[in-house]
Amino acid sequence: MKITVLGSGAGLPSKTRNTQSFIIDLIEEINEYFLIDAGEALQHRILNTNIKPSKITNIFITHLHGDHIYGLPGFLSSRSHQGGEGVPLTIYGPKGLKYWLETSFEITSSHLNYPIEFVEVSHNDCFDISGFTVSTFLLDHNIDSFLYVFEEPVKKGSLNVNKLLDIGVTPGPVLKTIKESTSFEHNGTTYLTEDFLGSPVDGRKISIHGDTRVICSEDYYQLINHSDVIVHEATYLTNEKEKAHQYFHSEIDDVLENFNNVSYGQLLISHISNRYDEDDLKVIQDKLPSEVTLMYDLLDITIPRDSR
Known part of the structure; x- marks a missing residue:
């Protein structure tokens, strides 16, 4: 599992940063990608990666400001010609996203060759998507803007092969059958599989924010607590708290x-204003704790298990 940054800038693109888009790469887990937001020139950025648009099967839009959605119509149209024919997309x-896209396609006479399902999100929704739990939280912005929390299911612990050998089970294809069962029979005796498994492995958790002021509430802290990765905007990087609050950032x-909570x-850190050049950002990054990274375009972040 990893996150690929396709756009890390705020508002206006710069020479080095597109506006906000992220990929959660789940190819090893479920052979899919999740796309979060679709900033302008999204499809151009994808050309610099190995990402196959046809394997983007779920898209999550945090809010309807242009720097988060202007790349979506172009990407959806191109997907038709990049292996997406007949491959459903959700x-x-x-609210308003479906209307905007359908109007855009109608006016431009664009036609897709695959079905799209639209799901309108609201505060505290919870979805089961390809085995992942995806939760939403309404943030504090000047239009409805959402946090998406992606949680991987718990993985079964490893089989204790030595313990199986003790009862006469020899290694081979049977081990896979045993692990996928709740019980198994050997030499006339029935055993519970859980007695031969190590401790379960917690699934990974990724929390990706749309534009927002800082949120301080217990239900919010509880939702994002123990995230392996948190993506949060910081449009302002140089002690401009009042200005950030004024503009809902x-x-x-x-x-x-x-x-700290x-x-x-x-x-x-995402959604970085183009007022900061690369020299500014290097100075700021050098002062940050090791676990905090200023995002940049085409950055890949691998998320191992037990990374928190």
């Missing part, structure tokens, strides 16, 4: 202070 997002020191593995 798009999750706020976040300032990095506020974000860091707020996350939760446990996490990595914090990725």
Whole structure:
């Protein structure tokens, strides 16, 4: 599992940053990608990766500001010609997203060759998507903007082969059958599989925010607590807390202070204003804790198990 950054900028693109888009790479887990937001030039950024658009089967839009959706119509149209024919797609997002896309396609006489299902999200929704639990939380922005929390299912512990050998079970294809069962029979005796398994392995958890002011509430902390990765905006990076609040955004020191209330593995800072050049960002990054990263386009972050 990994996150690929296709766009890390805020509002306007710069020479080095597109506006916000992320991929959660789940190819090893479920042979799919999840796309979160679709900033302008999304399909151009994808050309710099090995991502196959046909394997993007679920899209999650945090909110309807242009820097998060202007790349969506072009991507959806191109997907028709990039292996997507007949491959269903589901798009999750706020009210109005379906209307905007359908109007765009109607006016431009665009036709897709695959079905799209639209799911309108609201506060505290919970979805089961390809075995992952996806939860939503309404953030504090000047239009409805959502946090998506992606939770992988718990994985069974490893088989204790030595313990199986003790009862006469020899290694081979039978081990897979045993692990996938709740009980098994050997030499006339029935055994519970759980007695031969190690401790379950917690699934990984990724929390990706749309644009927002800093949120301080117990239900919010509980939802994102123990995330392996948190993606949070910090449009302002240089002690401009009042300005950030005025424009419904976040300032990095506020974000860091707020996350003292939760446990996490990595914090990725997104939606970075183009007022900061690369030299500015290097100076800021050098002052940050090791678990905090200022995102940049085409950054890949691998998320191992037990990373928090």
